Amino acid sequence: MREIQSPTGLHYRIHESPEDLAVLTPQVAQQSEIWIDTETADWNTRSPRLSLVQLRLEDGSIHVLDVLSPEMAAAYHSMFAPRVIAAPRITKWAHYARFERRILGADFVQGLYCTFELARRVPYHRLPLRSLRLAALVHHLCGTAIDKTLQRADWGQRPLSAEQLDYAAWDPEWCYRVHRRLDPLVRSWDPAADDPAAIQSRYVEILPAERDASRWRTAIWDAIKAFMVSGAHERFAAFLLQTRVVRKVPIRVLAAAVAEVDPMGVAEFAVAAPAALLSALRPGGEAAVREAGRETITSRFRGPRAARAANGKPSYALDPGAPDAIAAEYAAAWHDHRVLESERQELKERIRAW
Known part of the structure; x- marks a missing residue:
């Protein structure tokens, strides 16, 4: 295990051997909540390889797991992943967690939540951002501008540069800080x-x-x-x-085209039937349409309206x-x-x- 004190002020540990992982795994397995990020080699190919797993634990410690080598990959899959990644009792947070879900195994990873989705639940008047990328959230919530250009670096090379390691180590820490600042902004109301x-x-x-x-x-x-x-x-x-070109087609032409391409009526071609169309049909036709269709009833909310403006447009x-x-x-x-x-x-x- 190597301990790094980054010039950017972050202290983290790098785990590069199965023996390191054997010591770390029980510690992480005891956590109730962790913040996680990954870096991937060959990420834009059909066969991406997990390169790094970065963790921020509840005690504030940062751990970077280098799992690219065959020995570390085997130790990760046999030892760490079953006890941590697949453990539903450990809540895991990642930004754009769908990527981590894909690389860690959609059917394998358990208890994974997304700070991006959390941010989407915050109304604009409390989180006035048009982009919810991690860099945008960090800048708005933490007041720090971060550079994400190394995201597309070559994570399959070894050794990794000091800049790459610092970048990787910071990601779960930023995820943690963003998560903690988002939590108070997501509010539920008791009627x-x-x-x-x-x-x-x-x-x-x-x-x-x-x-x-x-x-x-x-x-x-x-x-x-x-x-x-x-x-x-x-x-x-x-x-x-x-x-933009909009083409309006008579419904009889559309119906004939559907009947031609799907004479057995196997496919589901469904369109919304407005009230004006139903009222224009003969009583028998209207009944047939209503019987074949699926009716959805929704409540419509109408609140007070602003008084008409005294001045012009x-x-x-x-x-x-x-x-x-x-x-x-x-x-x-x-x-x-x-x-x-x-x-x-x-x-x-x-x-x-x-």
Whole structure:
């Protein structure tokens, strides 16, 4: 075992022999929660090889397991993986855990949870990020900019560089720190403990501001779109002008085509039948459609609406010579609207639960 004190301030241990792994395995097997990351050799091929397994334990210690060699791979699969990776009582956290699930074995790994999915549960007004990549979360939640370029390094080479080892060791630590900061942002509400009057008051209070923010965002969007369409500009700042073709087909033609390609009626070709279509059918046809279809009944929520704006529709004076400034203005308008919309949606969900 090698102990490393990184220039970046992280202390970690590297385990490179089956004997090291034999000592570490019982310690990790006693944990109730760990944070995990992996590095993979030949990751973009059909036969990726597990190169490193990085762990952050509950006591704060960081461990990097070098499992690429045949001897270490055998020790990992026979000793460590069954007692740790396959142990459901050990909660494991990873960012983009679907990758770890794939490389560790989808049917083998147990108790694996994802900080990316956890972040997705946080409303935008509490986590105002458009990207939930680990680097974005670390920068927002921890105030540190991290470089992920080594993610695509050659993890099949040996020896690994000091920079590669530091990068690998930091990942489970960042996962831990992000997890701890995300936890308080994921909130559940007890309807019995809610104050309906306060929630309704806040809901109504948000409506005019959200409406105005939406109108301003739309004004910028419409001005950019009009400029690009009128001048046939395919690109302006981060905006693209694309053409979409929509073809409407009579339902009898669609039905005939389906009957031709699937005369035995084996495949499931299902479309939503709007009420207007059902009402246009003869009584017998409507009954046949209803009998063959599957009806879904959902509840529709309608809350208070904002009062009509006293002023007219806002307009945006677009300066074609300042594309970057316009893109920044639109991003700010999008953010302002998204914050209010996110909070209103959360309040709506709480009201629905009453």
